[in-house]
Amino acid sequence: MTPAAMPSLSTRELSIRFGGHVAVDQVSADFYPGTLTVIVGPNGAGKTTYFNLISGQLPASSGTVLLDGADITRHGAARRTALGIGRAFQLTNLFPHLTVAENVRLAVQSRAGAGMNMRSMLTRWSSHTDLIVRADYYLERVSMASRRDTRVMALSHGDKRKLEVAILLALEPAVMMFDEPTAGMSVDEVPVVLDLIHQVKAERNRTILLVEHKMDVVRSLADRIIVLHNGSLVADGNPAEVMASPIVQQAYLGTPEHA
Ligand SMILES: Nc1ncnc2c1ncn2[C@@H]1O[C@H](COP(=O)(O)OP(=O)(O)OP(=O)(O)O)[C@@H](O)[C@H]1O
Numbered sequence: 001m002t003p004a005a006m007p008s009l010s011t012r013e014l015s016i017r018f019g020g021h022v023a024v025d026q027v028s029a030d031f032y033p034g035t036l037t038v039i040v041g042p043n044g045a046g047k048t049t050y051f052n053l054i055s056g057q058l059p060a061s062s063g064t065v066l067l068d069g070a071d072i073t074r075h076g077a078a079r080r081t082a083l084g085i086g087r088a089f090q091l092t093n094l095f096p097h098l099t100v101a102e103n104v105r106l107a108v109q110s111r112a113g114a115g116m117n118m119r120s121m122l123t124r125w126s127s128h129t130d131l132i133v134r135a136d137y138y139l140e141r142v143s144m145a146s147r148r149d150t151r152v153m154a155l156s157h158g159d160k161r162k163l164e165v166a167i168l169l170a171l172e173p174a175v176m177m178f179d180e181p182t183a184g185m186s187v188d189e190v191p192v193v194l195d196l197i198h199q200v201k202a203e204r205n206r207t208i209l210l211v212e213h214k215m216d217v218v219r220s221l222a223d224r225i226i227v228l229h230n231g232s233l234v235a236d237g238n239p240a241e242v243m244a245s246p247i248v249q250q251a252y253l254g255t256p257e258h259a
């Protein structure tokens, strides 16, 4: 066992039923700091629903979610965010009438933890160089410094998703969850986001969960792969082993890789 053997995030027999349909079925897994786990599986396998159960967007029907060993299963989404579960790609998290820089500053400020309303925050920020500098730092990391004064409602879809990555970075969560981060992005935007995930993985001791369909992306980023199928966890291990396993070849990829 390595010193990092304590999982930051765990699910225990986590399930959710929609009517008679079990979308996530008794999924147990541990996620470790410094490890990027890719979750794969066919459309409708339950990947996004699993993320919703972890981040608190949906309540579990049964089972447990643990963060640093503490049971957070009954906590709402906002409380989980405050405790360090960060999730990108819910475009609803953006404030469309504020500028790009203001959106990131809100995240930086919420991380700083001051209990002020938005107006007083924005007023104070205008003279608060440190917060502005930090917000600009995150915008530069997603190559959006030139958009800093643009209102979010005027951004392209790809820019909105990059902005969400900047906001996620600014929140500095212990657990970062990305659900198909490059979906809908143009070819020149994809490497920006993938490089960033690479960098975050390399430089911070974060627990990263990534849902991804593109196999080249999976291969380049994964430390570990989990396979969901019909809501169940059907494979979990190092990328080479999981990719080569019969269950992935048949259930996920559909055809044997060496046929
Ligand atoms: N709120 C909901 N109410 C009813 N059924 C739902 C709900 N959310 C998800 N489902 C069902 O749960 C199953 C899993 O859906 P989910 O979106 O988690 O799949 P996924 O693995 O993310 O698929 P994709 O790769 O297409 O994104 C599907 O059958 C879906 O229709």
Ligand SMILES: [Mg+2]
Binding pocket: 047, 048, 049
């Ligand atoms: Mg999904």
